[in-house]
Amino acid sequence: MEELHHHLRHLPGFLQAEIAAYVGDWSGMNYIEITDKHIHAVNHLINSKRAPLQPINIEYAHTLWGDQRSTKEDMEMSAHLRTLPSDGRMDLIAEARFFMESILFLENFKRSIEDLLTRLLELGRQHAERMAQEAAQRQAEEEARARAEAEEAARRLAEEQAAQQRAIESAFQLAQRQVEEAEHALALRNAEEARAKEAESNRAIEMTFGPEASREIDNAIKVLRGTIEIAITDFSNTISAHGAFDMSQLEAIQNMSATH
Incomplete structure (x- = not known):
């Protein structure tokens, strides 16, 4: 102015x-x-x-x-x-x-x-x-x-989502390990129980017959098997002379004696 x-x-x-x-x-x-x-x-x-x-x-x-x-x-x-x-x-x-x-x-x-x-x-x-x-x-x-704030918010969100995903994966892996460990522990326990039952069964047999009785039974079975084999041999020789059995029937009888 x-x-x-x-x-x-x-x-x-x-x-x-x-x-x-x-x-x-x-x-x-x-x-x-x-x-x-x-x-x-x-x-x-x-x-x-x-x-x-x-x-x-x-x-x-x-x-x-x-x-x-x-x-x-x-x-x-x-x-x-x-x-x-x-x-x-x-x-x-x-x-x-x-x-x-x-x-x-x-x-x-x-x-x-x-x-x-x-x-x-x-x-x-x-x-x-x-x-x-x-x-x-x-x-x-x-x-x-505004773009920087949006990018920062997106970065924080991505980090939070990544952290949540890592937490979910860690929790899943932990749960999976716990399941595997539980299955392994269960298998070990079952195996231990089976061994314990088997040992208990063996102890029951030993307590019933004793070691000496078991040996006498085994010897008697061996003697019986030998006697049966001799009898079958003699029988087969006698029958063979008369042609009553063929060789397949004789082998079947011998196999039967071998299983006893």
Whole structure:
């Protein structure tokens, strides 16, 4: 705002007042809007001051004053003199001169604030671009952070699932080992019980007959088997002489004796 006020202060007081009256209250407007409103005000004042100028009066003014330019103080004095009575012809020429010089002040002011507006618009564009870049960067950072959080959550979930799977496998392996150990222990116990029963049975036999009785029984069986074999041999010799049996029948009888 300081630059706009600086350019306004270069205008004669009455032009500042006319611009202010046209612009009105600018509260609530930003710097660009205020500057643009001043440009519209200047355009309006230039058009309004150029409209009553007559070519003849413009020519007389150039003849009288040439290229001489009025200062701010000159313009303020002219504004005061216009309120005083004077010759009518001179009033028209002076008025033409006054309007022409007012237009020059306004055009200079307009060029200055148009340049200001251009710079303000560029600054606004740069600010908007910077804000957009910052917003895009924040969004990218948020998306990157969200992706990182999602990846971390997925990694933790995968680790938890892997740990659960390992725990399940460990529990299954433990249960399997326990089953195998139980089966092995059961087999050992059954084998031990079988050995114990066999030993108990052997002890029962030994307790019933005794070692000496067992030997006597074995000897008696051997003697009986020998006697049976002799009897069968004698019988077979006698029968063979009469042709009563063939050799297959004789072998069957001998096999029977061998099993006893």
